[in-house]
Amino acid sequence: MKQPLLYLCHRIPYPPNKGDKIRSFNQLAYLSKEFDVYLGCFVDEPSDMAYTKKLSQYVKGMYVLPLNKRHATFRGVLKMGRKQPITLPYYFDPKMAQWVNNTIANFAIRDVLVYCSSMAQYVDSPQYQKLNRVIDFVDLDSDKWRQYSKNKNFPMSWVYNREFRTLLAYEQQLTEQFDASVFISSNEVELFCELSGISSHSRVHAISNGVDLDYFDPAKVAPMSSSENTPTVVFTGAMDYWANVDAVRWFVKHVWPYVTKQVKQAKLLIVGSNPSDKIRELDAFANIEVTGRVDDIRSYIQTGWVSIAPMRIARGIQNKVLEAMAMEVPVVATSLAMEGLTTTQGCNLTIEDNEQLFANAVVARLKQRKTAPENRQWVIKNYRWEEQLHHLKDLLKSP
Incomplete structure (x- = not known):
């Protein structure tokens, strides 16, 4: 009993x-x-x-x-x-x-x-x-x-x-x-x-x-065909949560202009439920898409050539980082976004707090797309x- x-x-x-x-x-x-x-x-x-x-x-x-x-x-x-x-x-x-x-x-x-x-x-x-x-x-x-x-x-x-x-x-x-x-x-x-x-x-x-490794498995989902060949940056999270709103707006203001200057076809996907007005207004940019709530977040993560976590306010562990890594997507994050995680040595992951260095790391992933199977193996081992x-x-x- x-x-x-x-x-x-x-x-x-x-x-x-x-x-x-x-x-x-x-x-x-x-x-x-x-x-x-x-x-x-x-x-x-x-x-x-x-x-x-x-x-x-x-x-x-x-x-x-x-x-x-x-x-x-x-x-x-x-x-x-x-x-x-x-x-x-x-x-x-x-x-x-x-x-x-x-x-x-x-x-x-x-x-x-x-x-x-x-x-x-x-x-x-x-x-x-x-x-x-x-x-x-x-x-x-x-x-x-x-x-x-x-x-x-x-x-x-x-x-x-x-x-x-x-x-x-x-x-x-x-x-x-x-x-x-x-x-x-x-x-x-x-x-x-x-x-x-x-x-x-x-x-x-x-x-x-x-991480639910059976669900977040790149072998079980395909990227969106409409964006598969477009150099894509993806951010995931509840978009009415202030820390996520702050992170995205900082990235768009301070990092994104340099990224698009270096990679003119680059696209930013902002994926998550209940986008605030400050997030919705970003949808007006030609190279930014605000999706709102989606049925299956995996295909959006899989579409990303790089997943970002530019958190400036954070506590605990960022699920967005673990899920992207489980899907074999490279990650660029601030140090706050990585607090609480075990050492990520050997992973396709860059930690930068400086806006120019953050941009450089994103651009490097967009200029040559690579999957990151080492990221998934790290998640399997630790999470x-x-x-x-x-x-x-x-x-x-x-x-």
């Missing part, structure tokens, strides 16, 4: 088409083989409610609540007088709290996995201290808010700095209360311990992301989901 497991996610873990959902879905799929999973989550995109049927094959029970972003934002602002992160009232719903209480009582829950700090509020009270509670912070979100605060003007710089301070304090509190805490890389662990002043790492663990998640399973197996 499987042990019951309560799994709390701030966002429905499907479809696995963006950073947090990729990790949460793969956790769910893996853990469902070992546990009877009871999933509690929110849906912030109404169309995602259609995926509850797909998720039912992985869970014993499920509670999915719609999240009205406007109402959630109002709740967060309304509670700013409290010394807590805005994300806590944003993701609080008494109906979710009642479901959590009932599920723990009715199904003899002993193990709890919390995905992201905003969901920990449902099990952080003293009444649950006897449970085996594990929290996956994923990235050090507090530091992401710190980075945001340095790139915004007042009053948003103040709001983001407040979120940094209050969230860091809450992250530290949870690390002390819970049986184990997880981050996506050892870099995140080290930074958290440095910022929070925690001296012992014994209950703080690094569990990386992986299989099964190997990454084995440690998480061990943390959740209560005596």
Whole structure:
């Protein structure tokens, strides 16, 4: 008989088409083989409610609540007088709290996995201290808010700095209360311990992301025929996410003019859901295409002669880098985009922060197209989901 497991996610873990959902879905799929999973989550995109049927094959029970972003934002602002992160009232719903209480009582829950700090509020009270509670912070979100605060003007710089301070304090509190805490890389662990002043790492663990190598397999998909012979640069990611928007706009402003001067037929593909207005306006350029959401991202990655990750704000591990490498595509990235990854020696990958050197690296890939099978071999060796998640399973197996 499987042990019951309560799994709390701030966002429905499907479809696995963006950073947090990729990790949460793969956790769910893996853990469902070992546990009877009871999933509690929110849906912030109404169309995602259609995926509850797909998720039912992985869970014993499920509670999915719609999240009205406007109402959630109002709740967060309304509670700013409290010394807590805005994300806590944003993701609080008494109906979710009642479901959590009932599920723990009715199904003899002993193990709890919390995905992201905003969901920990449902099990952080003293009444649950006897449970085996594990929290996956994923990235050090507090530091992401710190980075945001340095790139915004007042009053948003103040709001983001407040979120940094209050969230860091809450992250530290949870690390002390819970049986184990997880981050996506050892870099995140080290930074958290440095910022929070925690001296012992014994209950703080690094569990990386992986890649679905059966899906991201260049042998199973062909590049788009319309662009196959065009020197193409590809960027993938959720295009309403500020860090992605900032990265693309920096690349277009500071790097792309030099690239197109050297390779006149070059094309930039910006591939990802919900492009913001600042991204949509780039579609007006003759040599730039903004796709919006696509059904199969693999053919777009495969079309790229080079994949870019020019991140200037980042935490954790960039799935866009791992997926491109799994598809045997060369990569050019900034150092921030590569934080948390193991050494990439021998890969077709260049790390540059200087805009001219970044451009030179892109141009070199566009002047002579080469696939990068060494990139896929590196991913196979270091980033299989099964190997990454084995440690998480061990943390959740209560005596």
